[in-house]
Amino acid sequence: MTILVRKIGAGFIGTGNIALLHTLGYKECPDAEIVALCDLNQKRAIAFREEAGLPASVKVYKDVRELCRDDRVDMVEILTPHASHELLAVQAAEAGKHVSVQKPPAMTLSSYDRMVDAARKAGVRFRVFENFRYHPPYVRAFELIRDGVIGQVKAVNMRMWVSIGTSGDYRGQKYRIPFHTLLWKNTDYHNYKANALFDDGYHKHSMIQGLIPQPVTDVIVWCGWQRVLKGMPKIDSPAVVVYQTRKSDCYGTLNVNEVPSLPLHSNYFTCDEFLEITGSTGIIMVTGCSGDLFAGCEAGGPGKPGVYWFSKEDGDIPPFPGAGSWKSDCGMPTDWSHSFIDCTRHFASCLARDEWFDENDPRPLWAERGRKILQLTLATVRSLRTGGTKVRVASIVDGPGVEAEPEKEQHGEPEEAEMATDDDAEEKETE
Numbered sequence: 001m002t003i004l005v006r007k008i009g010a011g012f013i014g015t016g017n018i019a020l021l022h023t024l025g026y027k028e029c030p031d032a033e034i035v036a037l038c039d040l041n042q043k044r045a046i047a048f049r050e051e052a053g054l055p056a057s058v059k060v061y062k063d064v065r066e067l068c069r070d071d072r073v074d075m076v077e078i079l080t081p082h083a084s085h086e087l088l089a090v091q092a093a094e095a096g097k098h099v100s101v102q103k104p105p106a107m108t109l110s111s112y113d114r115m116v117d118a119a120r121k122a123g124v125r126f127r128v129f130e131n132f133r134y135h136p137p138y139v140r141a142f143e144l145i146r147d148g149v150i151g152q153v154k155a156v157n158m159r160m161w162v163s164i165g166t167s168g169d170y171r172g173q174k175y176r177i178p179f180h181t182l183l184w185k186n187t188d189y190h191n192y193k194a195n196a197l198f199d200d201g202y203h204k205h206s207m208i209q210g211l212i213p214q215p216v217t218d219v220i221v222w223c224g225w226q227r228v229l230k231g232m233p234k235i236d237s238p239a240v241v242v243y244q245t246r247k248s249d250c251y252g253t254l255n256v257n258e259v260p261s262l263p264l265h266s267n268y269f270t271c272d273e274f275l276e277i278t279g280s281t282g283i284i285m286v287t288g289c290s291g292d293l294f295a296g297c298e299a300g301g302p303g304k305p306g307v308y309w310f311s312k313e314d315g316d317i318p319p320f321p322g323a324g325s326w327k328s329d330c331g332m333p334t335d336w337s338h339s340f341i342d343c344t345r346h347f348a349s350c351l352a353r354d355e356w357f358d359e360n361d362p363r364p365l366w367a368e369r370g371r372k373i374l375q376l377t378l379a380t381v382r383s384l385r386t387g388g389t390k391v392r393v394a395s396i397v398d399g400p401g402v403e404a405e406p407e408k409e410q411h412g413e414p415e416e417a418e419m420a421t422d423d424d425a426e427e428k429e430t431e
């Protein structure tokens with residue numbers, strides 16, 4: 001048994017919107033603690049230290065080079081806009097710090113490879129922070145599949161609903177997506193102007209590939225390009241992604257619907273997800289992820305967030321002996337924050353014990369796994385930018401390979417393209 005002389009010291013690079021969720025796993029964590037913060041915006045970092053309840057002994061740096069010189073920092077969490085990840089990860093790795101980088105880890109495969117190479121050369125650990133694979137109900141779905149409860153997985157279908165006017169408690173309304181965050185998220189440089197399929201898509205492609213037993217070989221994207229906020233570029237929603245494998249009876253789909261006025265409840269981002277997995281002898285449904293859209297839908301529907309599965313009965317269980325029946329498990333933590341806590345602690349625990357991830361564990365994205373998901377993600381961006389052409393995942397050797405012109409994509413205008421305001425409503429009435 002390894003006895004820890006001191007806890008692993010974590011340094012956050014970037015103290016913006018997502019950073020607070022990253023602090024949760026360090027609370028009462030036996031293996032690691034936050035010792036330093038770094039942000040180009042020092043005021044934000046200082047305010048963050050206070051909001052997160054971190055002690056004054058947690059140093060605040062403006063320049064990553066200063067943080068890299070801090071001997072108490074053993075690992076960094078890179079929580080900055082995507083295109084800045086490479087430079088920061090390479091600097092940290094070269095300074096001997098282990099690297100955990102938020103998704104999507106990089107804009108291109110070559111950029112990703114430079115981070116991984118730097119970590120390899122420095123002898124430090126590298127992983128992509130992809131928390132959906134750690135969401136406890138999704139972990140339960142992985143276990144059910146591993147135990148053969150629904151036989152061979154044939155299809156994985158994921159749905160996502162996104163709204164604007166969401167209610168929820170976490171940090172209050174004003175912090176949902178701050179303006180400074182929205183600004184870079186809508187650029188080509190940092191996000192390929194593809195919030196749904198690149199930025200958030202990395203999570204979804206990761207889950208779908210994680211659950212499908214075959215490698216995804218091709219993707220096809222249909223997108224309706226919708227403008228939900230006046231003055232902002234159109235977004236890649238509604239969108240449907242079809243994931244093909246070499247087997248014609250094994251595939252995945254993702255369906256994203258941004259419906260600005262949907263009255264959705266989420267304590268975190270203004271969205272929720274629904275996962276449905278069809279196997280050769282059963283079905284798994286997982287409700288509730290970033291939000292809890294199904295809460296209250298108890299009348300015969302899957303009301304509580306959790307895992308529901310329909311599978312074959314061996315015995316004489318009525319009403320259909322020998323047929324299937326529904327079971328459920330809603331006993332695990334279902335709040336989305338647990339995906340962050342568990343993802344944080346898994347890396348910390350490996351570092352503290354000088355162990356590494358088990359390759360049979362479907363959750364962690366170490367270097368090779370994280371790269372495959374990035375390649376798949378970039379394939380969806382290529383399909384998105386080429387009007388829905390079928391893209392072979394292996395054909396992606398660096399970036400998506402196509403310039404963005406999403407504003408010019410024509411699939412017909414949606415009927416209610418813009419978020420209606422009270423002023424708009426008044427104008428319509430007087431017309």
Ligand SMILES: NC(=O)c1ccc[n+]([C@@H]2O[C@H](COP(=O)([O-])OP(=O)(O)OC[C@H]3O[C@@H](n4cnc5c(N)ncnc54)[C@H](O)[C@@H]3O)[C@@H](O)[C@H]2O)c1
Nearest residue numbers: 014015016017018038039040041079080082102103104181
């Ligand atoms: N896992 C999830 O569910 C999830 C959710 C949201 C964001 N993210 C990821 O987290 C990352 C950050 O997103 P965010 O929403 O917090 O962005 P943000 O804009 O709110 O915060 C980024 C912070 O990084 C700082 N920064 C930028 N460049 C820097 C540099 N070179 N050195 C130090 N600080 C720098 C900015 O000043 C800002 O405070 C992104 O990669 C994003 O995809 C993940």
